[in-house]
Amino acid sequence: MSAPTTDDQARRRNEEIVRPEKPFARFRWVVTITLLVLWFGTTSTVDIELSGLAQLPERIVTYLGLMYGPPDLSVLGQAVEEMVISLGMAWIGTMIAAACSFPLGFLAAQNLSKRPTVFVARQVLNFFRAVPEIIFLILFIPIFGLQPMAVAVALGISSIGTIGKLTAEVIEGIDPGPLEAADASGGGRLQRIRWSVIPQVMPEVIALWLYRFEINIRNSAVAGAVGAGGIGTLLVRQIGQVRDFAGAGTSLAVMILITLLVDTASGRLRRRIIRGPTRSVDIGAEEPDGGHSGDGGAPAKNPIAPI
Amino acid sequence: MSLDASSPPKGTSARPTKPPPTAFAVLGVLGFIAITIAAGYDWTYGIAFSITEIIENFTRTNPAYEGLLNIDWTRFESEVVRQGFAETFQMATIATMLGALFGLPLALFNSVTGAPNKTVYVLVKNFNSVVRAIPDLVYAVLFVAMIGRGVLPGVLALFFLSVAVIAKLTSDTVDGVDPGPIESARASGASHLQMVRTALLPQVLPNYVSFSLYTFEINLRGSAVLGFVGAGGIGEPLNNYYQRGQYDRMWGVVVGFFLVVFLVDRISIAMRKRLL
């Protein structure tokens, strides 16, 4: 039989060991107290009247009744038209973001660029991320007018931060082998990017763009804040200004249905692109415990970027 | 022997011809071009992309950019702006905490492993999709119509946004958990909810907390737009300055808000990095 091992010796020592005391969970206490302070600190000072909250369920029922009892289908054509324009804003915006973020993603990838470059590129991406869409929209209205185009550009510029960061993470996750091979065959910097990095990252990056398109469909509603067109503007006008709730019921339904439809189609396309033409690998089962990265909250290997 | 491209091919072994691109790739590229043209073209369903117009507009002077050159930094002393900042923080905090609370069960039941049965799974999944399909601004304008202007509709709008984000992102990680502990919980006679609590939850907890922090970042940024429809927060003074054309004041508040968001982003991201 086997010789005594270190494990064996450890077990013999155990005979003197008594049960441990339950350690003091300092981290848990800190978190609990912080959460309690935040909750009571904000709820006790916030300017909310509880009577408003109490009325809420009844109001929801009333207004759903106004919207869907029954909805005004005469605005259906207009709602679809505005929704398609919203999709257009999201699409063009995502393309602008894709074009701008792609080079930035390479500059921000630690395995391709030097440290100072990475630092600067990341700060640029952080800047775009921290500015709310509405600010970019206000910034672009003087150039493009109060038009869908202004929204498209605003969505595009404000998506650069997130897409760029996630692109950089995809690039950092590549297999270093082909990079070495390109170096070994004497390739220059751009050549190695073209022939060893881009082929590896492209499916995931395109999937990332499509996912951002889905998010931008929702974000295009920001146009409603200033009246720059699309379904968001229509809904803000119907609900907030002319109080045409029956019409809003139709618009809301159109928006939800088309959003879900595009989501489903885009989701399938993303899975197909990542899986590739051979049906051999199931992307869902690819990374059981994927390396999760800091920014964007998305698993690096599975670019399901947050909204 | 060395390879020489100028010498004629020898031997009888047939070289393969370059395979044509797959139908998927061809359709993908064509569809991409068609959608882009349709979306950018100047017609009923397009957004009318025009380069000449951009250049034309760019060369004109306009008050928005003049304001940007003469930023008024004194507005931070005004009660309205201070209150806007305070409200934004309150809204984002309350909405994130409530959203995290309600988002967790919705995330766990949004997957086959976590849902107690198929009916709950289908119901929760569809509920989550619909909640996620409505943008925060639309929630805000709806709640303002229902209960009047103020902070409450803003909190409600951000609450629904938080639930949607947390449920979606967390449920994506539920699908990837180690199935071993789930089997061992079942084997020890645990009920479904006990299994979820003891075997599933500990595995998704770090991601869940990280996504909750991320949601706070989103809520802080998102709160800026809500004031434009009367749902409180920093957007209220922003909208006032914008409507009155007081761009110097507006940009001052914008820069201040940007610095706050940037700082909170950095802190939150640093915390999330330590968590995972």
Added chain:
Amino acid sequence: MIRFEHASVTYPGGVQALKDINLELGAGEFIVIVGLSGAGKSTLIRAVNGLVPLTEGRCFVGDREVRVKDKKELRALRAEVGMIFQTHNLVKRTTVLNNVLMGRLHRTSLWRTLIGAYTKGDVELAMQALERVEIVEKAYVRASNLSGGQQQRVGIARALAQQPSAVLADEPTASLDPPTSHLVMRDLKGICRDLGLTMLVNLHFLDLARAYADRIVGLRAGELVYDGPGESADETVFRDIYGRSLTADDVLESKAAEL
């Protein structure tokens, strides 16, 4: 204690994992199931606690029949049968004690589970189980910080915390090195003897099986091909079970020599 009557399992894909098994295992016996991978060892063990439902025939634990339809009764039966896994199946992010307390879930109310407030009695039982496998000093350590052998001992403690009358072990040594494998087998054998539990263990290695088993059950392509005392299982018996002569891969000691 455990009884199979004409038990068969056919998986949805059409693979027949068990064919008409008739087997009766007595209380306090230490039974080792041997066979090639895919012979149905895992299926046989999982049929006992209903993780894999029988498609034909019946299985009894004590006087209870294993019925997958009745969820409540199935949980009660599972609570009485502990299980040890090849991959330990611990929740790595939580403490050893919390993992062992999972063995008490059937007797814990839902609200106590949700807020993690186990009773003093349950914690005491979990501590005793940890003492039994001599790893109590790690009670408040995260499971991920333990070695493979230590994790498997926690897995055993979790099964013991159920206060079971029978324990199933699915390849408990497959992800351990040879010396640790022997330690784990010695532990299991000791527990079986001291607590009078019925123990049903899957093993791949024949020398381990012969060294520890009271009784060996051989499976080949889902069929019962051998059932007899451990010491009388010789080369020819194994050739029968495996359908070929023994190779170095089937013996643990030769693995040890490679290290």
